[in-house]
Amino acid sequence: xxxxxxxxxxxxxxxxxxxxxxxxxxxxxxxxxxxxxxxxxxxxxxxxxxxxxxxxxxxxxxxxxxxxxxxxxxxxxxxxxxxxxxxxxxxxxxxxxxxxxxxxxxxxxxxxxxxxxxxxxxxxxxxxxxxxxxxxxxxxxxxxxxxxxxxxxxxxxxxxxxxxxxxxxxxxxxxxxxxxxxxxxxxxxxxxxxxxxxxxxxxxxxxxxxxxxxxxxxxxxxxxxxxxxxxxxxxxxxxxxxxxxxxxxxxxxxxxxxxxxxxxxxxxxxxxxxxxxxxxxxxxxxxxxxxxxxxxxxxxxxxxxxxxxxxxxxxxxxxxxxxxxxxxxxxxxxxxxxxxxxxxxxxxxxxxxxxxxxxxxxxxxxxxxxxxxxxxxxxxxxxxxxxxxxxxxxxxxxxxxxxxxxxxxxxxxxxxxxxxxxxxxxxxxxxxxxxxxxxxxxxxxxxxxxxxxxxxxxxxxxxxxxxxxxxxxxxxxxxxxxxxxxxxxxxxxxxxxxxxxxxxxxxxxxxxxxxxxxxxxxxxxxxxxxxxxxxxxxxxxxxxxxxxxxxxxxxxxxxxxxxxxxxxxxxxxxxxxxxxxxxxxxxxxxxxxxxxx
Amino acid sequence: xxxxxxxxxxxxxxxxxxxxxxxxxxxxxxxxxxxxxxxxxxxxxxxxxxxxxxxxxxxxxxxxxxxxxxxxxxxxxxxxxxxxxxxxxxxxxxxxxxxxxxxxxxxxxxxxxxxxxxxxxxxxxxxxxxxxxxxxxxxxxxxxxxxxxxxxxxxxxxxxxxxxxxxxxxxxxxxxxxxxxxxxxxxxxxxxxxxxxxxxxxxxxxxxxxxxxxxxxxxxxxxxxxxxxxxxxxxxxxxxxxxxxxxxxxxxxxxxxxxxxxxxxxxxxxxxxxxxxxxxxxxxxxxxxxxxxxxxxxxxxxxxxxxxxxxxxxxxxxxxxxxxxxxxxxx
Numbered sequence: 001x002x003x004x005x006x007x008x009x010x011x012x013x014x015x016x017x018x019x020x021x022x023x024x025x026x027x028x029x030x031x032x033x034x035x036x037x038x039x040x041x042x043x044x045x046x047x048x049x050x051x052x053x054x055x056x057x058x059x060x061x062x063x064x065x066x067x068x069x070x071x072x073x074x075x076x077x078x079x080x081x082x083x084x085x086x087x088x089x090x091x092x093x094x095x096x097x098x099x100x101x102x103x104x105x106x107x108x109x110x111x112x113x114x115x116x117x118x119x120x121x122x123x124x125x126x127x128x129x130x131x132x133x134x135x136x137x138x139x140x141x142x143x144x145x146x147x148x149x150x151x152x153x154x155x156x157x158x159x160x161x162x163x164x165x166x167x168x169x170x171x172x173x174x175x176x177x178x179x180x181x182x183x184x185x186x187x188x189x190x191x192x193x194x195x196x197x198x199x200x201x202x203x204x205x206x207x208x209x210x211x212x213x214x215x216x217x218x219x220x221x222x223x224x225x226x227x228x229x230x231x232x233x234x235x236x237x238x239x240x241x242x243x244x245x246x247x248x249x250x251x252x253x254x255x256x257x258x259x260x261x262x263x264x265x266x267x268x269x270x271x272x273x274x275x276x277x278x279x280x281x282x283x284x285x286x287x288x289x290x291x292x293x294x295x296x297x298x299x300x301x302x303x304x305x306x307x308x309x310x311x312x313x314x315x316x317x318x319x320x321x322x323x324x325x326x327x328x329x330x331x332x333x334x335x336x337x338x339x340x341x342x343x344x345x346x347x348x349x350x351x352x353x354x355x356x357x358x359x360x361x362x363x364x365x366x367x368x369x370x371x372x373x374x375x376x377x378x379x380x381x382x383x384x385x386x387x388x389x390x391x392x393x394x395x396x397x398x399x400x401x402x403x404x405x406x407x408x409x410x411x412x413x414x415x416x417x418x419x420x421x422x423x424x425x426x427x428x429x430x431x432x433x434x435x436x437x438x439x440x441x442x443x444x445x446x447x448x449x450x451x452x453x454x455x456x457x458x459x460x461x462x463x464x465x466x467x468x469x470x471x472x473x474x475x476x477x478x479x480x481x482x483x484x485x486x487x488x489x490x491x492x493x494x495x496x497x498x499x500x501x502x503x504x505x506x507x508x509x510x511x512x513x514x515x516x517x518x519x520x521x522x523x524x525x526x527x528x529x530x531x532x533x534x535x536x537x538x539x540x541x542x543x544x545x546x547x548x549x550x551x552x553x554x555x556x557x558x559x560x561x562x563x564x565x566x567x568x569x570x571x572x573x574x575x576x577x578x579x580x581x582x583x584x585x586x587x588x589x590x591x592x593x594x595x596x597x
Numbered sequence: 598x599x600x601x602x603x604x605x606x607x608x609x610x611x612x613x614x615x616x617x618x619x620x621x622x623x624x625x626x627x628x629x630x631x632x633x634x635x636x637x638x639x640x641x642x643x644x645x646x647x648x649x650x651x652x653x654x655x656x657x658x659x660x661x662x663x664x665x666x667x668x669x670x671x672x673x674x675x676x677x678x679x680x681x682x683x684x685x686x687x688x689x690x691x692x693x694x695x696x697x698x699x700x701x702x703x704x705x706x707x708x709x710x711x712x713x714x715x716x717x718x719x720x721x722x723x724x725x726x727x728x729x730x731x732x733x734x735x736x737x738x739x740x741x742x743x744x745x746x747x748x749x750x751x752x753x754x755x756x757x758x759x760x761x762x763x764x765x766x767x768x769x770x771x772x773x774x775x776x777x778x779x780x781x782x783x784x785x786x787x788x789x790x791x792x793x794x795x796x797x798x799x800x801x802x803x804x805x806x807x808x809x810x811x812x813x814x815x816x817x818x819x820x821x822x823x824x825x826x827x828x829x830x831x832x833x834x835x836x837x838x839x840x841x842x843x844x845x846x847x848x849x850x851x852x853x854x855x856x857x858x859x860x861x862x863x864x865x866x867x868x869x870x871x872x873x874x875x876x877x878x879x880x881x882x883x884x885x886x887x888x889x890x891x892x893x894x895x896x897x898x899x900x901x902x903x904x905x906x907x908x909x910x911x912x913x914x915x916x917x918x919x920x921x922x923x924x925x926x927x928x
Binding site: 044045046048049050052072075076078079080081082083085086088089100103105107110111114115118122131133134135136140325329333339340343345349351355356358359360361406407408409410411412 | 803804805806807809810811813814815817818819821824826827828829831832834835839840842843847848849850871874895896897898899907908909910911
């Protein structure tokens with residue numbers, strides 16, 4: 001290889017680790033190092049033993065879990081049969097992204113670092129523990145660490161004297177080039193999708209199913225602060241199949257006024273079509289993008305212009321800015337010293353890409369279209385627990401969606417892209433189709449019939465359990481115990497009539513907690529403790545399975561604490577024994593959680 | 598059908614070429630035979646049998662497919678003789694990486710015998726080299742005493758093999774047999790000249806991968822789907838230190854300003870954000886704020902902290918913008 005090569009491998013759930021990895025890639029290129037940036041599960045791990053220099057950038061998500069795009073790697077790297085000298089050729093460094101308000105802070109990075117050492121790798125420097133809880137976010141840890149990393153790397157691979165480092169004000173070549181077509185192609189259609197290689201394949205991210213929306217009803221009372229929708233899709237003929245606990249992924253779009261505003265700011269003609277070409281061979285184009293594509297389609301379906309831009313956005317924009325005042329400000333926002341300012345201006349108020357471009361109109365108007373995919377991240381699909389069972393509603397798929405809307409110091413309300421888009425769709429006004437596909441959930445249910453199942457699902461957390469109960473009842477399993485919590489019985493008691501009906505039929509025991517109906521707050525964990533003897537009886541004597549769904553931050557901790565009190569009070573266990581009992585339930589899959597941020 | 602033809606001519610050729618003595622193989626030696634898919638299977642087996650007869654029980658004959666050679670990562674200096682492409686009918690072109698690897702696994706003083714089709718005409722192509730280029734390649738890989746032993750024309754079957762396996766056709770091809778020797782002094786990594794591309798030892802002087810370890814890793818990695826493989830418990834890698842929370846003071850930005858304010862989460866959906874907004878706007882309504890810097894129209898990026906227009910989009914200078922209360926009371 002003519003130039004030494006740095007390999008950056010990442011596991012990213014929300015795109016932050018990927019963004020950091022791409023930053024590493026750019027900094028490497030500025031130092032004249034070849035660099036390959038790839039998701040861990042896309043990299044052929046068989047080659048790892050030959051790699052001399054690897055940086056691992058890994059987020060920790062959920063309950064100390066690795067992100068989806070490194071799950072295969074994670075299962076591989078802990079295999080007992082991997083020899084302890086496998087990675088003796090490797091100098092590595094680990095950069096972790098996490099949130100210290102969680103107990104399992106950066107567990108993925110910590111475990112990976114130690115495992116790589118176990119397998120014979122040499123650490124270039126101690127691991128970096130990026131923390132969302134820091135006022136300045138993960139960059140507070142990353143910036144000084146990168147400084148140290150480059151010192152170490154340049155010791156091994158000094159910048160060639162005749163070349164020197166490419167300074168930060170100069171843009172690196174764009175990843176892609178856009179070739180605009182003279183006329184719109186004859187077969188141009190907004191509905192055109194990448195052709196499926198095999199029509200028998202189930203729908204996927206590459207080939208989503210355009211599901212007709214059947215109904216879209218608000219299910220929270222008029223006095224409730226939040227708009228929560230029960231949305232039903234018709235999935236006839238889709239080849240989609242799912243069981244309780246599975247998850248539907250929905251690919252949202254930007255609304256037309258935003259698309260228009262973006263095109264105006266950048267001086268783009270929405271109707272123009274183009275083809276996309278990577279500059280370097282071997283770099284893949286975004287697979288979902290049809291070729292040729294229209295600007296309108298690119299901006300409405302692929303560019304996440306309502307996302308909150310990261311520091312890398314400002315860095316690139318600074319390079320591209322022809323306007324003195326704006327460029328100065330952009331450079332400030334990209335610098336290490338300017339990170340607090342950037343936090344105040346952008347991250348804290350959740351200012352969007354579009355809003356930032358409005359503040360920098362001269363720069364926006366000068367953005368070369370080639371740089372669009374470097375500048376703006378791609379829209380990511382959103383996951384929802386499927387709230388219905390095919391056994392109760394064949395050919396249908398239901399979800400419960402809380403519309404995300406909140407205020408920061410910006411006058412315009414902040415809105416969730418997917419939930420707002422879904423809420424705006426009205427099937428009664430005309431046919432509405434939504435691109436979606438399914439992926440398996442992480443919950444597994446008992447195989448022996450008559451095993452009781454305890455489910456704790458406050459708020460929208462009840463969605464997967466509604467599917468579970470429907471499915472189990474259809475299969476004749478009636479030992480179902482549901483703990484449901486919400487604010488007020490007449491405001492957000494989802495599916496109340498359905499639960500009552502099942503109770504009458506003896507298929508369900510329902511325990512509710514209405515948090516705001518009395519002076520003090522009553523939550524599901526309080527109800528669990530009140531029914532301690534029953535819970536203990538079910539778990540210890542009847543082999544019950546216990547499930548939890550809802551918010552990742554507090555629910556698992558609160559419920560675990562409640563359970564451990566029950567083990568101590570009802571089972572007479574000591575505190576450490578109670579913890580061990582819970583750990584055992586987890587290991588045997590009799591205590592499972594499905595949580596989201 | 599082609600195989601039968603090859604088998605017939607090869608059978609004839611092995612008997613006549615013999616040449617075992619030319620390789621200088623004796624009992625107790627370690628010999629490596631390198632082959633690829635252009636080699637007729639019968640002839641390969643024949644050669645190996647003859648070699649084994651010569652090396653006897655004390656020695657060993659290793660058979661390596663050229664595409665596996667690098668991955669096999671043999672111990673350096675472990676072979677006395679390496680034979681490559683010598684089987685009549687084969688058409689192997691030896692890359693620089695392969696030659697360097699052969700140089701590495703030969704013991705000092707050990708010999709390489711290789712046979713390769715070469716071009717005698719002056720042709721601008723990279724598939725088949727001239728004999729002199731081939732000799733240079735051996736020298737570049739660190740071998741000494743490089744010399745051409747013999748050259749002969751290709752049989753029709755060999756021409757066909759070149760066409761099939763190398764995708765090359767020419768009337769001016771010859772088959773040339775070349776030998777080279779690993780220098781008799783052990784110089785470690787510098788036995789490979791810097792110009793060779795394969796397997797440079799890194800500046801930090803890392804040990805070579807143990808071939809057994811490499812094999813295990815490769816086998817495991819080629820079976821990613823297998824869920825039955827036992828895993829270590831990753832929790833065992835952690836210690837109590839890992840569970841400690843960072844000191845809250847360390848989580849603040851360098852310049853703190855006022856004391857810790859009650860702030861809402863980034864994605865607040867509980868209503869605290871709205872409550873805080875209401876509190877703030879109530880405070881602002883009492884005083885009539887004035888612009889301190891005159892940059893109000895530019896947008897939040899350029900406004901100062903006390904700007905009355907903070908939170909609103911940029912506007913044209915002189916444009917009348919009302920700081921209405923209506924926005925503030927939105928649900």
